[in-house]
Amino acid sequence: MSQTIINVFKWVFAQGAPVIVPISVLILGLVFRAPKKGIFAGALRMGVGFTALFALVGIIFSALGPAANEMAARFGLSFSVTDLGWPTQSGIVFAIPWSMAAIAVFIVLNSILVATGIVNTLNVDFNNHWIFVFYMGATLYITGSWVFTILVGLIFWFVSLKMADWLYPMIDAYYDMPMEGITITHAYSILWAPIGFLLDKLWDSIPVIRDIQWDHESIKEKWGFFGEPVFMGWLIGLFVGVIAYFDWPPTGAQISSALSLAFTVSFFMLLLPRAAELIVAGMAPLSDAVRIFVTKRMPGRKFHLGLDAAVLVGAPEHVAIGVLTTPIAFLIAFLLPGNKMLPLGDVAGLFIFICVFITNTNRGNIFRGLLNSALILIPVSFWIGSAMSPANMVMANSTGFALPEGAGLISSLCVGTTPFGFALYKVSEFFTGIGSFKDLVIGISIIAVFAFVWYLMRNRPKEYAKELLGE
C-alpha cells in the first residue's frame, strides 16, 4: 500500500510543471479558502499555460539553434545563452514545486511584519514574488543548502519591502495617483532607485549634460514601432538570419531561411505573453484568496499597498524610454565585452518597467533615464543574466520544465536586473563551498556598493518629494 502511494508521488513529480504546479495551486487554494470553482478553472488554465510555454520554447529553439551555430562558426559570435524572456523565466520558477507555497508564506509573513510595525508595506503583487523564488531556487539547486536558500529569499524580500517603504513619499509625490497609500514593491525596478538618485546628482554637476532635455512626444511618434513586439521580433529574427546565413550575394535559399527565422521569432514574441497570461490567470484565484486572507486579519493599521511598477508606466517618459531602450539593448548585446546572451524574449517589453526608477529619480528626464540605462542597467542585466544561465539550466532540468533536446543555454535579461539578489546568491555559493573566493568578492562588493549608495541617498526620497510638490 505505502509502496503504491510512493509510486503515485513519484509519478506525479515526474510529470513536470503542467501537472505539479496546478496541483500545488489546488492545495493552496483549499488552504486559503479560495472559491473552488475559480481554483479548478485556474489550475486548468495553468496547465494549459505551461504546455503553451513548452511548445513555444521548442519552436524557438528549433529555429534559433541552427542560426546560432552558424553565427558562431562563421563570425565567432558566440551567443551561447538565449534570453527567453520573463514570461518563460517566471514559468521556470513556477515549475519549482514549492514556489507557490513560498509566495504564500512571504505574503503571510509580510502581513505579520506590517501588523507589528516592522515594515509599512504589504506586497500583494503575488506574481512578481517569483524573483525572490528564482534566487532561492538558484541557491537550492546549485548549493543544496536549504539554510542559505531561505536566507537568500528572506533578505532579498525584506530589503525590497524596506525599499518600498523608503520610496513611498516620492512615488506619492511624483505620480498623480488616484488613491493614497500605493507604493511599488517590484524588486527589479525599485532596487535601482538609490543609484538613480546618485546619478541624477552626478549629471547635475556636469556642464552640457546638465542641460539636456528630450521631448517625449516626438520620440513616441518617430520610434513607436520599436515598442511593438511583433515588429521587433521580426527584425531581430531577420538580423540574426542575415548574419547567420547570408553570402554576398545571397541565394534564394538563404533569403528564405532568414525570412523564416524572422517570422518564427515574431511568432514567439506575439504568443509568449499569451502563454504567460494563462499562467497568471491560473494563479489569480489563489492570489486573491491569499490577499483577502491577510487583509482581513489586519484591522485598523494603515499600510501601503505594494504593487508592480507596471501601474506607473503610463507616464510619457516611461513610454518613451520603453521604446528607445529596445534598440539600445540590442546594440549593447553585440558590443558589450563578455556578453554571451542573445536578447530575445525580454528585449522589447522589459525595460519599460525596469527603467522606471532610474527615470523618475531623474525628474523624468528622458535623456538621463536613457543614459543611466545604457551605461549601467542594461549592461548589468546582460552580465548577470548570462551568469545565471547555469543555475537556470539546473533549475529547468530539476523541475521538469521541458526544454527541447539540444537546446542551448537559457536565461533571461530579467533576472539580470536584480544585482542584489545575485549578490546574495554569490555569497551563498562561497559559504557552501561551491563558489570560489572570487564569488564572495563579487557578492560582497555589490552589497557594499548598494548599501553605501543607499546610505548617501537615504534622505533623498523625502527631499525629492518636497521639491516635486513645491514646484
Next chain:
Amino acid sequence: MKTMIRRNKSKEKKDKKRIMLVCGSGMVSSTLVYPMVEEILKEGGYRFEIIKGGFNDIKNHASINLILTTVSPLPKEVVEMGIPVVVVTSLFRGDKESVRENIYTELKK
C-alpha cells in the same frame, strides 16, 4: 425564479457594453483583476464584453464604452480619446465597493 428569468431577458435588450481592461504589460495585473471586474459587471446585470490588453492596445479597438485600468495616469493620447476611465487599482486593496460605484456611475451616463 420566473421573475429572475424575465429580468435577465429585459436586461439583454440593453446595449452590450464594450469594456477595455488594461494594465502596463497587458498580461499580469489586468489578468489578476479580471475575475473581480467580471463579477462587478455581472452583479450590475450588464451585458458586457471585456477586452484585455496593454494601454497601447486601446487605439486598436473601436467603440469602447469604458476603460478600466490599473495604470495611472494613462498616457495623454489615451485620455484625449475621451472614453470614460475608471482606475481599478484599489481592487488590490480589496476595496470593491468604490470601484463598483465608479463603474456603475460611468456606465449609467
